[in-house]
Amino acid sequence: MMTSVSNSNASIHAMPNTWLSAAPNQLAGNHMTDIKQARSVALKQVLERGLPTVKNEGWRYTSLRSLLAQNFICTPSDDVLTVNEEAHTAIETALQPALETYRVVLINGRYAPQWSYLENLPSGVQIDSLNAVLNQSPARLAAVFTQIADTAHYPFTALNIASCDDGLVILIDDGVTLERPIELLHVSTGSLNQSVTPPMMHPHHCIQLGTGAQAQLIERFVSIENAGVYCTNAVLEIALSPRAVLRHARLQLESLNAFHITGLHLQQAIGSDYSGINIGIGGAWSRTDLITRFIGEQAHCEQRGLYLVGDQQIMDYHLDIAHQVPNCSSQEQFKGILYGQGKAVFDGRILVAANAQQTDANMTNNNLLLSRNAEIDTKPQLEIYADDVKCSHGTTVGQLDPDMLFYLQSRGLTRSQARQMLSLGFAADVLTTLAPEQLHEQVINQIERRLETATF
Amino acid sequence: MSATTDNYEHLVNAEYEHGFVTEIESDTLPPGLNEQVIRTISTRKQEPALMTEWRLAAYRHWCEMPAPNWAAIQHPPIDFQAISYFSAPKQTPKLNSLDEVDPRLLDTYNKLGIPLEEQKVLANVAVDAVFDSVSVATTFRSKLAEVGVIFCSISEAIRDHTELVMRYLGTIVPPSDNFYAALNAAVFTDGTFVYIPKHTRCPMELSTYFRINAAKTGQFERTLIIADEGSYVSYLEGCTAPQRDENQLHAAVVELIAMDDATIKYSTVQNWYPGDENGRGGIYNFVTKRGECRGARSKISWTQVETGSAITWKYPSCILRGDDAIGEFYSVAVTRGCQQADTGTKMIHLGRNTRSTIVSKGISAQRGQQSYRGLVRIAAKAEQARNHTQCDSLLIGDRCAAHTFPYIEVKNPTARMEHEATTSKISADQLFYCQSRGLSEEDAVSMIVNGFCKQVFNELPMEFAVEAQKLLSISLEGAVG
Numbered sequence: 001m002m003t004s005v006s007n008s009n010a011s012i013h014a015m016p017n018t019w020l021s022a023a024p025n026q027l028a029g030n031h032m033t034d035i036k037q038a039r040s041v042a043l044k045q046v047l048e049r050g051l052p053t054v055k056n057e058g059w060r061y062t063s064l065r066s067l068l069a070q071n072f073i074c075t076p077s078d079d080v081l082t083v084n085e086e087a088h089t090a091i092e093t094a095l096q097p098a099l100e101t102y103r104v105v106l107i108n109g110r111y112a113p114q115w116s117y118l119e120n121l122p123s124g125v126q127i128d129s130l131n132a133v134l135n136q137s138p139a140r141l142a143a144v145f146t147q148i149a150d151t152a153h154y155p156f157t158a159l160n161i162a163s164c165d166d167g168l169v170i171l172i173d174d175g176v177t178l179e180r181p182i183e184l185l186h187v188s189t190g191s192l193n194q195s196v197t198p199p200m201m202h203p204h205h206c207i208q209l210g211t212g213a214q215a216q217l218i219e220r221f222v223s224i225e226n227a228g229v230y231c232t233n234a235v236l237e238i239a240l241s242p243r244a245v246l247r248h249a250r251l252q253l254e255s256l257n258a259f260h261i262t263g264l265h266l267q268q269a270i271g272s273d274y275s276g277i278n279i280g281i282g283g284a285w286s287r288t289d290l291i292t293r294f295i296g297e298q299a300h301c302e303q304r305g306l307y308l309v310g311d312q313q314i315m316d317y318h319l320d321i322a323h324q325v326p327n328c329s330s331q332e333q334f335k336g337i338l339y340g341q342g343k344a345v346f347d348g349r350i351l352v353a354a355n356a357q358q359t360d361a362n363m364t365n366n367n368l369l370l371s372r373n374a375e376i377d378t379k380p381q382l383e384i385y386a387d388d389v390k391c392s393h394g395t396t397v398g399q400l401d402p403d404m405l406f407y408l409q410s411r412g413l414t415r416s417q418a419r420q421m422l423s424l425g426f427a428a429d430v431l432t433t434l435a436p437e438q439l440h441e442q443v444i445n446q447i448e449r450r451l452e453t454a455t456f
Numbered sequence: 457m458s459a460t461t462d463n464y465e466h467l468v469n470a471e472y473e474h475g476f477v478t479e480i481e482s483d484t485l486p487p488g489l490n491e492q493v494i495r496t497i498s499t500r501k502q503e504p505a506l507m508t509e510w511r512l513a514a515y516r517h518w519c520e521m522p523a524p525n526w527a528a529i530q531h532p533p534i535d536f537q538a539i540s541y542f543s544a545p546k547q548t549p550k551l552n553s554l555d556e557v558d559p560r561l562l563d564t565y566n567k568l569g570i571p572l573e574e575q576k577v578l579a580n581v582a583v584d585a586v587f588d589s590v591s592v593a594t595t596f597r598s599k600l601a602e603v604g605v606i607f608c609s610i611s612e613a614i615r616d617h618t619e620l621v622m623r624y625l626g627t628i629v630p631p632s633d634n635f636y637a638a639l640n641a642a643v644f645t646d647g648t649f650v651y652i653p654k655h656t657r658c659p660m661e662l663s664t665y666f667r668i669n670a671a672k673t674g675q676f677e678r679t680l681i682i683a684d685e686g687s688y689v690s691y692l693e694g695c696t697a698p699q700r701d702e703n704q705l706h707a708a709v710v711e712l713i714a715m716d717d718a719t720i721k722y723s724t725v726q727n728w729y730p731g732d733e734n735g736r737g738g739i740y741n742f743v744t745k746r747g748e749c750r751g752a753r754s755k756i757s758w759t760q761v762e763t764g765s766a767i768t769w770k771y772p773s774c775i776l777r778g779d780d781a782i783g784e785f786y787s788v789a790v791t792r793g794c795q796q797a798d799t800g801t802k803m804i805h806l807g808r809n810t811r812s813t814i815v816s817k818g819i820s821a822q823r824g825q826q827s828y829r830g831l832v833r834i835a836a837k838a839e840q841a842r843n844h845t846q847c848d849s850l851l852i853g854d855r856c857a858a859h860t861f862p863y864i865e866v867k868n869p870t871a872r873m874e875h876e877a878t879t880s881k882i883s884a885d886q887l888f889y890c891q892s893r894g895l896s897e898e899d900a901v902s903m904i905v906n907g908f909c910k911q912v913f914n915e916l917p918m919e920f921a922v923e924a925q926k927l928l929s930i931s932l933e934g935a936v937g
Contacts, residue, residue, distance in 0.1 A: 061865075354855065369869035373836070380875070382860040387851035387881045395875040397834075397866045404630070 001240070006308075012050030013064055015155075018073045019200050021163035028165050029134030030143070038146035043162035046155050061345040061377040062316040066285055067259055072200035072231050074163055075108065087189055090224035091115070094187050097438040101183035101218065102127060104168050108188055109201030109232070111166050115185075124173035127182060130204055131166040140171060144206040148237040149265040154289055157263040160235040164204035167234075170217070174210035174241070181436070183217040188221075190257060191229025198229035205236045209244035209272075216247040218439065223255035231259035238265070239274035242296060247275050249434055251292065253446065254282035256312060262288045268328075270296025277433050278305035280315050280445055287316040293358075297327040299432070305334040306315075306430045308447055309342035310454055316345040321361065323352045329360040335430050336367040336425050337455050338374035348377040350393070354385040363393040368426050370419065371456045421449045459569070485542040491515060494642055497542050501611045501645070505619055508894055512551075514631030514641035521635045527798040528827040528859060531740065534705060541643045544670065578637050605658055606651040610678050613649035620651060624682055628711040628746050637744040638706040640676045644709070647678035652687035652718070663692040677708040683718035685751065690721040692920060708743045709855075716751030721759070723916055725924055733822075735794025738766025745772040746802075749781030749810075751865070757784040758801065760914045761924040763783035763931040766795060771829065773802035776810035776838075783812040786912040788924070790931045791824025791856070800830035800847075800861075805838040805871070816847040817909050820856035821932060827859040834871040843873040850908055851881045852901070852932070902929045 020043070021027055029035040036213070051068075052059040091107065095115065104127060105115035107451055111129030116142045133141055151158035168184050184205065191198045209215060221232060232254065240246055254260050260283040268274060280286060292301050301321065309315045321330045336344045367376045380393040400422050407419035424431075424447065434440045485493060494515050498508040524535070600607050601922050606617065615619050631641035652658050706728070712720050722745075731738025743762075746809030747756035758772040785801040803812035812832070820826045828847045851860035860877045882904050889902030906913075906925055913921045 005794070322689070330703065335810070355856075357854070369871070371869055373867075374869060375865070375867045377866075378864045379862060380860075380877075382849075382858075382877060382879055384849070384851070384859060385857040386877050387856065389851075389852045389879060389881075391879040393875075393877050395862070395864055395873075397871055397873045398865065399869045399872075 011053055011055045013068055014050055014051055015046050015159070016068065016072070018071065018197075019163070021074050021107075021165065021202075023043070024162070027163070028131045029138045031135075032127065032138050035134065035138060035145065039162050042146070042151045042158040045151050046158040046162060049155060051155050052315075055338065058318065058347070061316065061343075062287060067231070068110070070231070071230060073197045075199040075201060081455040087224060090189070091187050094222045094224050095185060097442055099183055099218070099436060099438060103127075103183045103185065105187060106166070106168070106203055107185070108199060108230075109166060109203045111168075115187075117411055122176065122178065124176040125178055126169065126171040128169050129166055130164070130169050130206065132419065133169045133206075134224055141169065141206050143210050144235075144237050144239050145204075148239055148267045148293075149235055149263065150291060154263050154291070156233050156261045156287075157235050157265070157289075160202040160204055160233050160263065164235070167204040167206070169205070170207045172209045172213040172215055175212045177214040178216070181218050183218045184217065186219075186221045186234070188223050188227060188230050188232060188254065190230040190255070191396045198231065200231040200233060203232070203234045205234070207236065207238045207246070209240050209246055211241045212243045213241065214245040215226070218249045218251075220251045221254050221260065221282070223234060223253075227255045227257060229257045229259075231261070233261045234263070236262070236264045238267065238274075240266070240268045240274060240299075242269045243271040243273075244269070245273045249277050249279075249439065251279045251439070251443065252282055252286060252288070252300070253279075254286075256282065256284050256413060258283045260286035260288075264288070264290045266290075266292045266301070268292065268294050268296065268299040268301060271298045272296070275299045275302040275433075276304065278303065278317070278432065279434070279443055280305065280307040280309075280317070281443070281450065282290045282314065285314050288317070288322070289318045292321045292330065293322055294325050294328040297325050299328045301328070301330040303330075303332045303334075304430050304433055306427050307334070307336045307339045307344055309336065309344045310450060310452060311340035311342060314343045317347070319348040319363075321348075321350050323350070323356040323359045323361060325353075326356050327358045328356070330362070332363040332451045333430060334365045335427055335429065336365070336376060337370065337372040338367065338376055339451070339456060341373045343375040344377075346376070346380070348379070348393070349381040349383060350391060352384045352386050352389050352391060356386050357388040359386065359389040359391065361389070361391045365393075365395045366426075367395075367397045368399065368423060369397060370423070416452060419456075420448055423447070423451060461593075473519040485849070487540045487616040488537050489515075489539070489541055489643065493541055497643060497645060500542065501614070503611075503614050506618075506622060507614055510626070510631070511642050514638050515643075516634065517632045518638035518642055521638055524635050525828070526936070527769055528825065529769060529798050531767055531794045534740070536549075536639070542645055559928070564622060573587040599655060599659065603656050603659060604653040605656065606649065607662055608646070610647040610649045610680060613680075613687050617649070617651070620682075621649065621680065622876060624713055625680055626711075628713060628748050629709050634744060636742045637709050640678060640707050640709040640744070644676040644678040647680070649679075650681040650689060650691065652683045652689045654684045655686040655688065658689040661690045661692055663694070675706045675708070677703070677706075679708070679710040681711070681720055681722070682713045683715060683720045683754075685715045686717040687715075688719045690723070690917060691824050692723050692917060694725045694727075694920070694923075705740045706742065710743070710745040710746075710772075712747030712756055714747065714749050714751060714754035714756050714781075717753045718746060718751060719757075721757045722747070722772070723920055724758075724760040724762075725920055726760065726764050726768070726929065727763045727927055729766075730764050730793055730795050731766040733793050735766060738795075739764065739792055741765040741768045741770065743770035744888060746775065747773070747783075748775040749778050749807075751781075752778040752807070753780045754778050755782040755784070755914070757782075757786075759786045759912065760788070761912070761920075761927065762787070762789040762797060762799060763927050765797075768797040768799055769794075771800050771802055773804070774812065775804045775806065776812065776841075777806045779807040780809045781807055782810070784915075785812075785814045785816070786915040787816045788819070788909045788912045788928070790819045790821070790928060791815070791826045792931060794823050796825040798827045798829055801833040802829045803833070803843060805832075805834045805841040805843070808837070808839040809841070810838055811842040812844075814843070814845040815845070815911050817912055818847070818849040818858055819852065819905060819908070819932070820849065820858045821852035822856060824856045825856065827861060828877075831865070832864040832873055832875070833865045833870050834873065836867040838868050839870050840873045841868060841873075843871075845873070845875040846875045848908070849877075849879040850905065851879065902932065905932060
């Protein structure tokens, strides 16, 4: 039942109905009762609880006002794939650099087979669109789809589950090692016609690695040149079976017209190993929630990140690492470069439950403020209920050392070059973990370009 | 009206060293809170009409505020109508010497090991002892008056220095600041007022011992300290309370103002009744403490040792408004039994070249719950601001908890701030080493804990440091193993 939440309660925003799918009954997988049920629970949650305001602790530095000011409309139909010639060329460009990968391309949140490349997949590996899997063999996703995501605490995840219709599915059988990386490309055009209200997309990805399986996933969010306004509300559900290994690179390179939301829900079984690197460069307004739940001992999780935030940008990273079982380790390292009127928010929480002895968790957040009006709000939290643990966190906020700038300038570099060099040096230890080489270069080029054109 | 006699059998209780009730008749208002109660308090205190209105405005504001629920603490809802808001010992004579003090009162202090005479002579400390809500003894006042220092109860100050008090009261912690600050503004019955005139170094350390006494009376202290240009003052606050089964609410407000080149050092040892091992009884300590470094090169330093109270909820803060101002916060907090502490600080950097240091040491044992919650805000105009924060937690036992919630907001690129936090337990190696050198396990733990806290104890005035170390050892007795 669709009910609208009254706006009299100042601590929530009512959920705009147009953000939801207009045809909920036709969403993929809804012929299955349990999927339909899970979706209706999520819908009820987001309608009843509404969207958070800055009075909500998790959103105190990030207001939804600019998001709510847009009349986003959920776009379920396939015609988002029919793009004109001009956009076609723009998409070609946006797909660069071409990598040696299995490639899945989503155009405006829809699986686009004509751009994708999934030939010669080894046996034991299934890569497909969520729409196809939910409609044809939903049982394959029984352990993942809606099972890992936390809709109670993440309203945008609930919104996604209530409305998602497509995305990527990766299922890797026990013991299979996939040598070649899998690439997931979100290409968005926005509304190309100014008179059309901007689209909101809800891509949903399910990834399950069997026991001892190994894979590498490269995820990129890009926009075509001159893309219009749009909003991506992505959700990933990742289940790592015992001793599975996943390397995950996430590049958010959306246009400065874009709104971006990601909820990454990760569940790690015994001995599994996840290592993620999150690069945030684009988007006018973006929010990323990285949620890790350990369900088996001896698991290890690494989350690294780099955010570059400039004029008219607000970028928010929230980490929630829950050590519910003993003997797991996690390491989180995020670095930020801020300039212009950019604003970044970092909120990292490490929870160590009462029985999670021998936990080793470490979080650092370093920020570089390059100019006057930039703002950083950081909040690294430790919540510890066990005594035999090693936990630490560290945060710094600083600026470039004037002596270093002077030294480089005395060697003939311009001030801008010196600034770029030092900023990249600051980011280097995060960036070195980014592979393959072409991607690394693309990111460095983008950072350089941004810093070159920035006003200080 | 001696509500205390019923509790007489609780007097001797070995578990809590300072748990005894002094039987003095209290002039207590019946429980309940309304505008009439506030008017009565104001009338009894012989306050000017201006003050009455100020209180009423705070009360009306308080009525509209919801009780806060964001802190990581748990307690049953407080019935504010069940609390009596005024309790004054019936005899309130003006005293010039200790001879005039009720001997039973003096006896209470003796039991606490803080004889006034001895302190007067040996420690050279002027003690403004607050027994329940009204000051009954003030010493060394004439000596302080010589240099122009005003050190008196806030009620007296409101009567005798109305203009001075009203100029500053509520400017740092406005009555609308938070739920408990509003409540305090409406009903505070006593507290301390200190004014240090320009270019004066306060000749002695000022000290007030607070005690909560009559049953069912909340204690609403209000402290206002003003250090004028170029002055220096060190203020000591220490607390103990008798053992009770019923939770007692303590919602104090402390305001500090430091003008150009002034320094205020504020030290607290808090050892109120923490409740029994199941968390029954114990004091709710909900305090708003804030200082403003208003002038250039001013400095405010908070040092606290928190071992008592069932719930501690306080964030001594510094607003660094003046250029080159310095804010410091040193804290040791111990929670054991079922104690809960949500404590930390706020450093608000507004002026240029402002610096702040935060050192917070938390020790959590048994089922103790502890949170460090701190804010460092560097405003856009705070050029070259500097902050260093270190918060370490020590866990003893597997049912305790320690949390860290630091908020860092930086709007100026020249800022340099660092935050470090660690959580660990006493390692088996450390214990083994100490024991192999002949120490008992308890002594070894005590030694390690004292080492852990040393950085903070070093900031305490001498006598307090000794007391704090003792307190820490007593607090952790039986908590290990």
